[in-house]
Each structure stands twice: as C-alpha cells, then as structure tokens.
Amino acid sequence: MARIVIAGAGLAGRLCAWALVRSGHAVTVCDPSPDAQPHFDGTGAAAFAAAGMLSPLAEQEQGGARVAAWGWRSLTLWAGLVQALRPAEVPFRRDGSLLLAHRSDLGAAQRILALIPGAQALDSNALHSLEPALVPGLHGWLLPGEGLIGPVAAMHALAQALTPAPTQSGISVDWRWGCPVLSVSPGQARLASGEWLRADWVIDTRGLGTAPDLPVRGVRGEIVTLSLPGHGLRRPVRLLHPRHRVYLVPRTDEELAVGASEIESGDRSPVSLRSAVELMAAAHSIVPALAEARILRLDRHLRPALPDNLPMTHHEPGLLRLNGLYRHGWLLAPALVEQLLAAAGLAQLHALVNVRPPSLSLSAP
Structure with a gap:
C-alpha cells in the first residue's frame, strides 16, 4: 500500500x-x-x-490521430466505469453523433469534413429517421460509435x-x-x-x-442548459458554422446543453448577452422546438490548455x-x-x- x-x-x-x-x-x-x-x-x-460529448472522430480535426486513439480507449473505459458507479443515474450512450450544416454553410463544412475521416454522409431521409426533431433541409453526417456522458x-x-x-x-x-x-x-x-x-x-x-510552473492557459467555454420535456433529440449534434462550432447535447429526455467548443480568453465573468443569443439562436435554427425551451442555467469556465x-x-x-x-x-x-x-x-x-x-x-x- x-x-x-x-x-x-x-x-x-x-x-x-x-x-x-x-x-x-x-x-x-x-x-x-x-x-x-x-x-x-x-x-x-x-x-x-x-457538455460531456465523447467524440474521437470529430476531435481529429484539431487533435489528430493520437487524440482519436485516446478517445476510443476512453469510450471503452467509460462504459465499464459507469457500470461500476451508478448506471441508473449517470447518462451514458454510444449511439453516434451528428455533424450538421445549413445549405449556405456547406462550403465551410466540407473543409472541416476533409479533416474528419469516418464521417458518413446522410441523405435527408436518413437524417430525419435518425433525428426527426431537426429542421428539414440540413446537410448531415453521422459519426458512428461516438457518445455522451452526463458530467x-x-x-x-x-x-x-x-x-x-x-x-x-x-x-x-x-x-x-x-x-x-x-x-x-x-x-x-x-x-x-x-x-x-x-x-x-x-x-x-x-x-x-x-x-x-507549467505554461498552461485558460480557454473559456460557455454553456447554456435548457429544459424542454420531450425535445426529441437523441444524439449530440455539432453545427458546422463559419464562425462558431456550436454543439447541442441531450442529457435527458428533458434537459439539453448548448455550447461553443472554445473561446481564447481567460475571462471568468458571466456569459455575455451576445454569446447567449448566438448560442441559442444557432441551436434554435436546427431544432425549432427549442423556441419553447426554458433556460435553466448560463455557465462558463476556463479549461486548461498547453501551447x-x-x-x-x-x-x-x-x-x-x-x-x-x-x-x-x-x-x-x-x-x-x-x-x-x-x-x-x-x-x-x-x-x-x-x-x-x-x-x-x-x-x-
């Protein structure tokens, strides 16, 4: 010992x-x-x-093959860890995740997709079958095997x-x-x-x-927690937008999290009006039912990053x-x-x- x-x-x-x-x-x-x-x-x-997204395929865009390999290993370990903890209380799923783009943003999305091997293009029928809560007319790609956990x-x-x-x-x-x-x-x-x-x-x-002691810096993350019973979203989704990487994650059948992947800032102050409006508008643009969602919490934090x-x-x-x-x-x-x-x-x-x-x-x- x-x-x-x-x-x-x-x-x-x-x-x-x-x-x-x-x-x-x-x-x-x-x-x-x-x-x-x-x-x-x-x-x-x-x-x-x-948000608790477990997305080794999507993170290849910036993290490369090593981040993807660690991510797949962690997904395996999370499955065992959740079973050893409180499986009835800790949300954990591996149903894949989705990348989405509006038609006007398709060019920017294609540049990102070139860095994400394994993304599977979906036609409109397949996308609707997977996620009927999404607005029609989106372009979508499935990232099989990815998942989520309730942080x-x-x-x-x-x-x-x-x-x-x-x-x-x-x-x-x-x-x-x-x-x-x-x-x-x-x-x-x-x-x-x-x-x-x-x-x-x-x-x-x-x-x-x-x-x-270490050259660590803070990268600001902002998150909006929403409540909408029966929202219908089943998987984490990322909207491939030219200015934002907005994600929407269903935590339960009632609760969702909306956030942006990264903001290069050491600011710990509360979420600004601009950030909150942009995040929620982007989420509403892909899930129309969110117009009736209630805002439970606006949160922010600094995540430690090395050079x-x-x-x-x-x-x-x-x-x-x-x-x-x-x-x-x-x-x-x-x-x-x-x-x-x-x-x-x-x-x-x-x-x-x-x-x-x-x-x-x-x-x-």
Missing part, C-alpha cells in the same frame, strides 16, 4: 482517486473548492461546465463512491476541501496553509492551478502530473489516467472496470 496525495479534485483527480483506493492505496485529495459539488460560478472543477452526474457519482455514508463501511479517501496546493515535488505537496503533506507519491491534476493544445503526462519517482486536457477532458481523462497509473505501477484501471487491456499504440505526447 502506498500513501498518495492528489492535488486537484476535478475529473482527473477523482478518476485517479477512484482507481487508487480500489487498488489498496491510502489517498488524500486536496482542492481549493469548499466541497465536492458544482457551484456554476466559473470556479471549481472545469469538468462540471462541460455533473458522473462527477457526483465518483465523489459518492469515495465517500461512504457514516453508517456504512467502504473505500474512502481523505478529502481536504478548501485546501489549495501551492506547489508539488516528488513525495511532497506544499499547501497554502504552509503545511507540507508528505507521501510516497504526489499526483498533480490542478489544471490552471499549476501556473506558472500545443495536447495533454501532458509526466512520470518520475514520487511524482505524476496530468494537465492540458483542453476541451477534451471527458473524452481523454480515463485513457490518460489509465496510462499514467499503470506506468507508475500503482493501478490497472482496465482491470478495475473489467475491460480489455490497452493496446500498445496509446503513447504519451
């Missing part, structure tokens, strides 16, 4: 903790947030302010799995909420209080909290780092956590969720 300190209780930190305690290690998790819950105010874990539900399930009720025995971690980590080094973490936590291993998943927009994993005795998940956090985190913990000999995530071992082609950047 190893003593392990994890700096950061976002998605990567919670996945690491989940795998490590099930492998018999003693785990302490430190995070500046006051608790494990989302607050939707631009602070806390960026994973809460995400808030999954984050909650990970925390709950590591926090048994007082009357129950079970695997748990030592949560240190309201406890920022200022710096890490092999075998130790320095807290804002001045305390040093010493352990056999320190795992740094702090995202933007690692600056200036090349690819994730970084680092392994040395006593210290592991995972950062730069950019807009790919839910798509890449399980595969990268699996890879990092296996390299250190601390846990075999695939065995814990009963899936096949990873292929040798999943190499770190």
Whole structure:
C-alpha cells in the first residue's frame, strides 16, 4: 500500500482517486473548492461546465490521430466505469453523433469534413429517421460509435463512491476541501496553509492551478442548459458554422446543453448577452422546438490548455502530473489516467472496470 496525495479534485483527480483506493492505496485529495459539488460560478472543477460529448472522430480535426486513439480507449473505459458507479443515474450512450450544416454553410463544412475521416454522409431521409426533431433541409453526417456522458452526474457519482455514508463501511479517501496546493515535488505537496503533506507519491491534476510552473492557459467555454420535456433529440449534434462550432447535447429526455467548443480568453465573468443569443439562436435554427425551451442555467469556465493544445503526462519517482486536457477532458481523462497509473505501477484501471487491456499504440505526447 502506498500513501498518495492528489492535488486537484476535478475529473482527473477523482478518476485517479477512484482507481487508487480500489487498488489498496491510502489517498488524500486536496482542492481549493469548499466541497465536492458544482457551484456554476466559473470556479471549481472545469469538468462540471462541460457538455460531456465523447467524440474521437470529430476531435481529429484539431487533435489528430493520437487524440482519436485516446478517445476510443476512453469510450471503452467509460462504459465499464459507469457500470461500476451508478448506471441508473449517470447518462451514458454510444449511439453516434451528428455533424450538421445549413445549405449556405456547406462550403465551410466540407473543409472541416476533409479533416474528419469516418464521417458518413446522410441523405435527408436518413437524417430525419435518425433525428426527426431537426429542421428539414440540413446537410448531415453521422459519426458512428461516438457518445455522451452526463458530467455533473458522473462527477457526483465518483465523489459518492469515495465517500461512504457514516453508517456504512467502504473505500474512502481523505478529502481536504478548501485546501489549495501551492506547489508539488516528488513525495511532497506544499499547501497554502504552509503545511507540507508528505507521501510516497504526489499526483498533480490542478489544471490552471499549476501556473506558472507549467505554461498552461485558460480557454473559456460557455454553456447554456435548457429544459424542454420531450425535445426529441437523441444524439449530440455539432453545427458546422463559419464562425462558431456550436454543439447541442441531450442529457435527458428533458434537459439539453448548448455550447461553443472554445473561446481564447481567460475571462471568468458571466456569459455575455451576445454569446447567449448566438448560442441559442444557432441551436434554435436546427431544432425549432427549442423556441419553447426554458433556460435553466448560463455557465462558463476556463479549461486548461498547453501551447500545443495536447495533454501532458509526466512520470518520475514520487511524482505524476496530468494537465492540458483542453476541451477534451471527458473524452481523454480515463485513457490518460489509465496510462499514467499503470506506468507508475500503482493501478490497472482496465482491470478495475473489467475491460480489455490497452493496446500498445496509446503513447504519451
């Protein structure tokens, strides 16, 4: 058994903790947030302010083959993880996703599609059969095998799995909420209080909290959560627009998320009127029924990105780092956590969720 300190209780930190305690290690998790819950105010874990699209084919456009390979691996791991958590409470589907374009934007869409091998063109009848809620006249392409996960539900399930009720025995971690980590080094973490936590291993998943030690920047994401009972959308869709990459993700039969993939800005202020109007107008242009949707929440966050927009994993005795998940956090985190913990000999995530071992082609950047 190893003593392990994890700096950061976002998605990567919670996945690491989940795998490590099930492998018999003693785990302490430190995070500046006051608790494990989302607050939707631009602070806390960026994973809460995400749509939860699992789109390895679509992300080839910017991430290339490595991001796609990690994404497919993560889809396999997510299937096992959700079953091991709360399958009735965590939305997870793999019915594919759709790329859409209005007729006037077809030229711009074709340039993007050239970078996405595997997209299957659909005629109007096939598109209507898959998604009858869409407005007629759209051009559509199916990305088979892609999926979605419910971010808030999954984050909650990970925390709950590591926090048994007082009357129950079970695997748990030592949560240190309201406890920022200022710096890490092999075998130790320095807290804002001045305390040093010493352990056999320190795992740094702090995202933007690692600056200036790492050249990490914030990429703003904005999301609108809508309620429309019986909206009818079954799959995540992306609208290929010359100025926006707007996505629309059905989380439940009543709730949907609308967002834009990335905004190069470190601004944490609330969503602007312009952004909100553009996002919702784009969504309404493809799903007319959204005219009657109700706005549940406008949210924003900064996602950690490195200069090349690819994730970084680092392994040395006593210290592991995972950062730069950019807009790919839910798509890449399980595969990268699996890879990092296996390299250190601390846990075999695939065995814990009963899936096949990873292929040798999943190499770190």
